Amino acid sequence: MAMTVMSIALTALVTVFSAGLLTMRRASQETTASFLADIQLETYRAMTSKDIGLDLSAGTVSALDSNYTNDTACANSGAGTTCAANGVSGTETGPTGATPDTCTQINAWYPNTLPCTPSRTISSSTTPASPDGRSYRVDTYIVQLPATTGTNAQRAVKQVTVVVRDSSNLTSYLARESSVFDCSTGITPNSTDC
Amino acid sequence: MTRIPLRRHLAYEDGFSLIELLAVMVILGFVMTGIISLYLSGTNSQARLSSAFQAQSGLHLALDKMRKDVHLSCSQTAQSATSVTLSETPCDGTVLVTWCTQANGSFYSLYRVSGSSCTGGADWADYLTSGSIFSYLGPNQTNTTPATGSYALPRLHVDMTINPTPTSGSTSFRVVDDLVFLNGARQ
Numbered sequence: 001m002a003m004t005v006m007s008i009a010l011t012a013l014v015t016v017f018s019a020g021l022l023t024m025r026r027a028s029q030e031t032t033a034s035f036l037a038d039i040q041l042e043t044y045r046a047m048t049s050k051d052i053g054l055d056l057s058a059g060t061v062s063a064l065d066s067n068y069t070n071d072t073a074c075a076n077s078g079a080g081t082t083c084a085a086n087g088v089s090g091t092e093t094g095p096t097g098a099t100p101d102t103c104t105q106i107n108a109w110y111p112n113t114l115p116c117t118p119s120r121t122i123s124s125s126t127t128p129a130s131p132d133g134r135s136y137r138v139d140t141y142i143v144q145l146p147a148t149t150g151t152n153a154q155r156a157v158k159q160v161t162v163v164v165r166d167s168s169n170l171t172s173y174l175a176r177e178s179s180v181f182d183c184s185t186g187i188t189p190n191s192t193d194c
Numbered sequence: 195m196t197r198i199p200l201r202r203h204l205a206y207e208d209g210f211s212l213i214e215l216l217a218v219m220v221i222l223g224f225v226m227t228g229i230i231s232l233y234l235s236g237t238n239s240q241a242r243l244s245s246a247f248q249a250q251s252g253l254h255l256a257l258d259k260m261r262k263d264v265h266l267s268c269s270q271t272a273q274s275a276t277s278v279t280l281s282e283t284p285c286d287g288t289v290l291v292t293w294c295t296q297a298n299g300s301f302y303s304l305y306r307v308s309g310s311s312c313t314g315g316a317d318w319a320d321y322l323t324s325g326s327i328f329s330y331l332g333p334n335q336t337n338t339t340p341a342t343g344s345y346a347l348p349r350l351h352v353d354m355t356i357n358p359t360p361t362s363g364s365t366s367f368r369v370v371d372d373l374v375f376l377n378g379a380r381q
Contacts, residue, residue, distance in 0.1 A: 110346075
């Protein structure tokens with residue numbers, strides 16, 4: 001009887017501590033993921049609008065898994081289609097402009113965040129390393145939204161969404177941030193790209 | 195079943211032997227030691243994680259605030275590895291904000307000060323392992339080399355590491371970010 005009561009009490013004690021630690025760990029991971037999403041999105045603010053795009057070469061696209069292609073951010077709101085149904089290259093955009101820069105060149109300009117890479121993993125062994133040493137995957141989606149006319153007319157814009165996932169559990173996400181970039185705010189000097 | 199009358203039961207003087215008592219105390223000692231060590235271990239882990247999480251959250255808030263200041267600033271007027279002064283709107287040098295680090299015991303703290311000197315101000319983040327966290331990237335520059343043709347806006351490179359519990363290396367947290375001067379010129 002005494003042993004039973006004691007084992008129940010011990011189990012409860014361990015459970016309470018474990019739950020507290022897991023909650024804290026999850027909150028810490030979400031904070032780190034939020035850092036990573038902020039850092040990734042900040043890169044696009046420095047870039048010219050025409051360079052905001054993803055590497056859509058066949059090899060890169062075919063390497064993307066269903067966690068990437070099934071994400072809602074992969075949907076092109078203009079056409080109402082999804083990456084999973086239509087292929088990444090059908091809904092996302094690469095670098096644009098009259099003379100687009102290559103993704104190799106763009107990634108070389110911004111080596112810390114590789115803004116042209118659709119999906120990359122950040123861990124303790126990458127440069128720069130993951131802030132807390134754990135492994136995260138940063139998925140980036142860039143969709144060209146067409147210009148609209150009428151009362152709410154707007155120029156064509158590029159919508160960038162950054163989704164950060166735990167590398168050990170890719171089915172859900174830890175942080176998600178999105179921003180829209182108008183070509184006029186990132187126009188290349190003396191160009192006619194916008 | 196034979197029932198012993200209460201009066202007779204109370205009259206018994208039989209008790210526990212010294213050996214029985216010692217055995218119970220030893221067993222209880224082992225059990226209590228286990229429980230207490232488990233409790234202390236859990237409490238320590240929770241305190242360590244909590245401290246690390248608070249420091250991370252503080253750093254996140256500080257970086258967000260600094261990001262907004264850099265986005266809104268017209269230019270930087272002075273910069274060193276430990277301090278950067280930003281000229282905010284109306285961009286005539288009358289509104290200055292300085293972000294700087296100051297030693298705080300064996301660590302450094304990150305301060306935001308109104309004005310151009312690193313005196314007083316609000317403490318935004320603690321437990322920085324180094325005070326040298328800033329460097330300036332001009333237009334068309336990457337972290338290491340000129341990036342001709344990128345037309346990148348000027349950026350403030352920030353490299354911060356915090357470690358609220360130095361005895362445990364696992365709580366070290368490093369953030370590297372390039373904050374963009376949105377009002378800067380593309381060249």
